[in-house]
Amino acid sequence: MSLLLTAAQTVGPFVSIGFEKAAVPDVAPAGVAGERVVIAGKIFDGDGQPVTDAVIETWQANSYGKYAHPDDAQEKLLEESFRGFGRVLADAQGGFRLATIKPGAVAGPDGKEQAPHITVVIFMRGLLKHLMTRIYFPDDAANVADAVLNLVPAARRSTLVATKAADGTLQWNVHLQGPKETVFFDY
Amino acid sequence: MSNVNPYRKSYFNTQPDYLYPAYRSTVKRAPMQPLVQMPQTLSEITGPLFTARDVTEADSDLTVQHAGEPLGERMIVSGRLLDEGGKPVPHALMEMWQANASGRYRHLVDSHDAPLDPNFTGFGRVVTDAQGNYRFKTIKPGAYPWRNHFNAWRPAHLHFSLFGQGFAQRLVTQMYFPGDPLLDFDPMYMSVPDDKARSRLVSSFDWENTLPEYAIAYRFDIILRGRDATPMEKKEQKK
Numbered sequence: 001m002s003l004l005l006t007a008a009q010t011v012g013p014f015v016s017i018g019f020e021k022a023a024v025p026d027v028a029p030a031g032v033a034g035e036r037v038v039i040a041g042k043i044f045d046g047d048g049q050p051v052t053d054a055v056i057e058t059w060q061a062n063s064y065g066k067y068a069h070p071d072d073a074q075e076k077l078l079e080e081s082f083r084g085f086g087r088v089l090a091d092a093q094g095g096f097r098l099a100t101i102k103p104g105a106v107a108g109p110d111g112k113e114q115a116p117h118i119t120v121v122i123f124m125r126g127l128l129k130h131l132m133t134r135i136y137f138p139d140d141a142a143n144v145a146d147a148v149l150n151l152v153p154a155a156r157r158s159t160l161v162a163t164k165a166a167d168g169t170l171q172w173n174v175h176l177q178g179p180k181e182t183v184f185f186d187y
Numbered sequence: 188m189s190n191v192n193p194y195r196k197s198y199f200n201t202q203p204d205y206l207y208p209a210y211r212s213t214v215k216r217a218p219m220q221p222l223v224q225m226p227q228t229l230s231e232i233t234g235p236l237f238t239a240r241d242v243t244e245a246d247s248d249l250t251v252q253h254a255g256e257p258l259g260e261r262m263i264v265s266g267r268l269l270d271e272g273g274k275p276v277p278h279a280l281m282e283m284w285q286a287n288a289s290g291r292y293r294h295l296v297d298s299h300d301a302p303l304d305p306n307f308t309g310f311g312r313v314v315t316d317a318q319g320n321y322r323f324k325t326i327k328p329g330a331y332p333w334r335n336h337f338n339a340w341r342p343a344h345l346h347f348s349l350f351g352q353g354f355a356q357r358l359v360t361q362m363y364f365p366g367d368p369l370l371d372f373d374p375m376y377m378s379v380p381d382d383k384a385r386s387r388l389v390s391s392f393d394w395e396n397t398l399p400e401y402a403i404a405y406r407f408d409i410i411l412r413g414r415d416a417t418p419m420e421k422k423e424q425k426k
């Protein structure tokens with residue numbers, strides 16, 4: 001049996017009607033183990049203008065590198081109170097802010113562990129289907145050997161790695177077009 | 188441990204491209220660089236799971252969320268969430284948002300000169316049951332103008348957001364109504380190149396689920412990405 005995959009359609013300009021109420025800006029409740037991080041940034045369009053109607057969703061493992069999902073067969077510690085899902089909306093200036101913990105390393109495609117990362121999907125008016133990307137962490141020694149990062153042309157890898165601001169916030173901007181265009185994946 | 192059973196890719200022309208200039212907003216927002224192809228890992232085949240406890244009864248009935256009843260034609264929208272292999276997708280969160288009966292969204296950015304309805308928010312959520320069934324009660328949204336081109340009107344539609352069981356299955360789409368003359372003039376609908384894939388976005392009138400003297404009904408099944416056959420299934424097919 002083979003059914004035809006439903007076609008994607010844009011979220012349009014009014015997505016916040018529902019997603020604002022269903023936002024998850026704080027991924028890790030109190031008591032969850034791991035290094036607390038705040039990831040903040042902006043999304044820019046092809047004219048360099050901030051996008052004010054975007055939704056960013058994130059999915060990640062806990063600090064032990066375990067996903068709260070039955071298909072994760074890794075023998076690692078699961079935390080009852082950690083789902084791993086985040087959803088933030090761009091504000092009127094185009095900024096977003098996600099509070100979470102740095103995930104641990106999870107199994108990768110080559111039998112080695114992947115560098116810690118967050119899986120990201122982005123929705124907005126003007127995107128007929130969502131964008132898929134990843135956030136990696138600054139100064140993580142595992143980034144160099146990460147199987148997925150190594151699929152990306154070297155000159156563009158930095159678009160996937162957050163940078164640490166003076167106040168400790170992790171900065172991660174998204175450029176939809178232009179010389180700094182963020183790497184988007186297909187999988 | 189690192190062997191994952193990936194979700195398959197869509198067939199040619201059955202999904203819109205990012206860049207579709209007839210829909211003007213895509214021009215400055217579609218990525219210009221080629222997408223980087225990557226294998227699915229544990230990070231893509233897993234995703235947030237939900238249960239009926241994540242939603243309330245009133246979440247799926249958009250007509251009871253305020254003191255009074257919203258204006259408009261009451262309707263039941265129901266169907267199944269399945270994967271490409273025909274397998275039900277149970278315990279998956281579905282979110283839905285829409286304009287009111289006049290074609291106006293309860294949103295600051297919506298400047299359409301049509302009345303707001305104090306009794307209508309236009310957002311619902313439901314979690315599919317063990318067989319992948321879902322059901323919303325709401326009112327039929329109106330068509331609304333948008334400024335994409337001269338005299339542009341969006342056909343009446345519901346926005347649906349679906350979580351499957353892995354992030355790779357994530358999907359946001361829109362449901363349309365049968366026989367709507369605006370469909371052929373709508374760049375969003377027309378952005379799906381394949382005729383069959385496009386027409387699947389149109390719901391069907393559903394006598395069986397109408398509520399006599401109360402509400403009409405539409406049926407809309409949604410298909411998420413399915414997995415390739417497992418190696419064992421493949422072997423059996425060859426026999």
Ligand SMILES: [Fe+2]
Binds near residue numbers: 012344
């Ligand atoms: Fe809409």
